[in-house]
Amino acid sequence: MTSTLQSLPWWKQGPIYQIYPRSFLDTNGDGVGDLEGIRRKLDYLKDLGVRGIWLSPIYPSPLADFGYDITNYHDIDPVFGSLEGFRSLVREADQRGIALIMDMVLNHTSHQHPWFIESRSSRESMKRDWYIWKDGRRGLFGRRFPNNWMAAFGGHAWTFDEQSGQYYLHLFTEEQPDLNWRNPEVQRAMLGELTFWLDLGVKGFRLDVINYLVKDAQFRNNPYHFRATYPRRHDLQHHQYDRNQSETYDIIRSLRDLLDSYAGSSEETMLVGEVYPDEGVHAPDLAATYIGDGRELLHLAFDFSPIYTKLTAGDLYSVLNNWYSVLSPQAWPCHVLSNHDQSRASSRLCAGPDSEAKKKLLAALILTQRGTPFLYYGEEIGMVDGKIRRQDLQDPLGKKYYPFHPGRDRSRTPMQWTDGPGAGFTEGKPWLPINPDYRERNVKAQEGDPSSLLTWYKALIHLRQQEAALHSGTIEFIQAGLADEVLAYRRRIGEEEVLVVLNVSGQTRQNPGGRGGRVLLSTHRKSESPIEQDTRLAPWECTVYK
Numbered sequence: 197m198t199s200t201l202q203s204l205p206w207w208k209q210g211p212i213y214q215i216y217p218r219s220f221l222d223t224n225g226d227g228v229g230d231l232e233g234i235r236r237k238l239d240y241l242k243d244l245g246v247r248g249i250w251l252s253p254i255y256p257s258p259l260a261d262f263g264y265d266i267t268n269y270h271d272i273d274p275v276f277g278s279l280e281g282f283r284s285l286v287r288e289a290d291q292r293g294i295a296l297i298m299d300m301v302l303n304h305t306s307h308q309h310p311w312f313i314e315s316r317s318s319r320e321s322m323k324r325d326w327y328i329w330k331d332g333r334r335g336l337f338g339r340r341f342p343n344n345w346m347a348a349f350g351g352h353a354w355t356f357d358e359q360s361g362q363y364y365l366h367l368f369t370e371e372q373p374d375l376n377w378r379n380p381e382v383q384r385a386m387l388g389e390l391t392f393w394l395d396l397g398v399k400g401f402r403l404d405v406i407n408y409l410v411k412d413a414q415f416r417n418n419p420y421h422f423r424a425t426y427p428r429r430h431d432l433q434h435h436q437y438d439r440n441q442s443e444t445y446d447i448i449r450s451l452r453d454l455l456d457s458y459a460g461s462s463e464e465t466m467l468v469g470e471v472y473p474d475e476g477v478h479a480p481d482l483a484a485t486y487i488g489d490g491r492e493l494l495h496l497a498f499d500f501s502p503i504y505t506k507l508t509a510g511d512l513y514s515v516l517n518n519w520y521s522v523l524s525p526q527a528w529p530c531h532v533l534s535n536h537d538q539s540r541a542s543s544r545l546c547a548g549p550d551s552e553a554k555k556k557l558l559a560a561l562i563l564t565q566r567g568t569p570f571l572y573y574g575e576e577i578g579m580v581d582g583k584i585r586r587q588d589l590q591d592p593l594g595k596k597y598y599p600f601h602p603g604r605d606r607s608r609t610p611m612q613w614t615d616g617p618g619a620g621f622t623e624g625k626p627w628l629p630i631n632p633d634y635r636e637r638n639v640k641a642q643e644g645d646p647s648s649l650l651t652w653y654k655a656l657i658h659l660r661q662q663e664a665a666l667h668s669g670t671i672e673f674i675q676a677g678l679a680d681e682v683l684a685y686r687r688r689i690g691e692e693e694v695l696v697v698l699n700v701s702g703q704t705r706q707n708p709g710g711r712g713g714r715v716l717l718s719t720h721r722k723s724e725s726p727i728e729q730d731t732r733l734a735p736w737e738c739t740v741y742k
């Protein structure tokens with residue numbers, strides 16, 4: 197069995213850090229982050245210990261959905277910089293051992309993409325069949341939608357085009373028409389776009405809503421599904437026919453073939469998929485189907501169960517255990533607590549008393565699990581959701597459902613680098629308000645502070661790289677502690693064993709792992725202290741023993 201870090205493919209070696217480029221660092225004073233800003237922070241990321249960066253979309257876009265509506269898949273939006281700047285970023289990241297992966301939006305383009313403009317121009321257009329066009333059904337009171345599918349960002353998933361007299365499908369906003377992936381020309385064109393980035397040295401892709409690609413051939417109605425939710429009709433159906441069709445897996449196989457034929461080995465480049473289940477549903481089994489044994493489908497897929505969980509030992513255990521138990525033994529897990537679509541875990545799970553201690557616990561959890569941890573920018577300093585006033589909202593989802601849904605801007609506020617003007621993020625007016633807590637919570641204040649969250653993240657990442665049991669070992673949970681709010685597990689490889697003990701409570705508890713061994717890292721005990729005799733755990737204590 198593999199036990200040295202270097203013998204693992206890059207994406208198994210360390211955390212992957214998601215950057216929302218608009219909010220990372222602005223170097224030209226326009227209030228929007230840019231590629232040059234990312235380049236300037238590469239040393240920061242290297243020092244943190246990240247092994248890869250996932251860049252949310254930086255392609256030209258009219259911003260109906262903040263970059264997830266693309267007009268040109270092989271260029272950079274001028275607000276972020278240029279292809280020239282991108283090449284330097286790839287090169288300089290590579291010099292620091294950091295790989296770059298791009299966010300690829302394959303399900304839909306912008307309505308301003310030349311393909312859609314052409315497709316829309318007439319029913320006879322050469323590109324008509326590149327998108328999904330349908331006649332309306334005839335109803336008692338005139339024209340009706342082709343079926344009952346609803347869009348994630350409100351309203352029906354069909355928009356009528358007056359000029360050509362048909363409806364087109366869009367599972368998100370009407371400015372994001374869905375491509376017709378049953379058309380081989382679409383498949384070829386998109387593979388070409390992926391090749392463009394691979395040629396530039398990109399090491400893989402995060403695939404946006406990858407399970408949506410192919411739709412039911414007969415366009416059947418989705419079944420009704422009752423749930424109590426904010427008023428989004430999209431959530432009142434079970435998405436049986438607009439997602440997860442078997443042909444999608446064939447497309448993924450062809451993407452994987454492209455990457456494999458491109459790289460020297462099948463694991464040098466990586467595909468990680470966003471597999472979206474019905475809203476609020478834990479669906480690790482669905483995500484697992486998109487990985488299979490990891491050899492011909494995706495390398496990694498996100499299980500979003502942690503987004504819907506609570507901070508208790510039992511809940512965390514069942515989410516993790518469910519994820520591991522549905523994965524094939526050859527598959528490699530990954531873990532994600534926060535991203536650009538969700539409330540940050542620091543707000544969702546760590547609000548109230550002891551919030552900083554809870555954040556340390558989540559960090560210890562995600563960085564000592566099996567598989568690849570994904571970190572979201574600012575997670576390492578404990579950034580919390582912003583409070584965005586109605587007039588500052590940017591996100592189409594937030595604007596549409598105000599005040600029922602908070603939207604997604606809250607987790608996209610600018611990175612907090614310093615306590616100076618603009619939080620060190622910008623000298624201009626930031627595109628989203630900076631969270632006022634930047635005066636206390638920022639990178640500069642935490643760097644060099646031995647008790648800070650940032651220091652804790654660095655120590656954990658470093659430890660994960662040092663200990664083979666942590667980066668490559670098996671995991672076995674100790675059930676005995678769960679009723680007592682203690683989540684403990686052993687990570688093993690060969691003769692080596694590491695014990696992780698997390699007290700998920702504000703009370704003193706007992707260590708269910710017994711006498712722990714030598715302390716490798718702890719929120720409460722001295723590192724490298726000799727065999728520990730004390731089996732009591734302090735409130736929220738996190739200790740890693742060997």
Ligand code: GLC
Nearest residue numbers: 261264301368404405536537
């Ligand atoms: C994914 C993205 C989200 C985007 C949507 C449509 O869920 O993460 O930000 O709005 O797809 O592209």
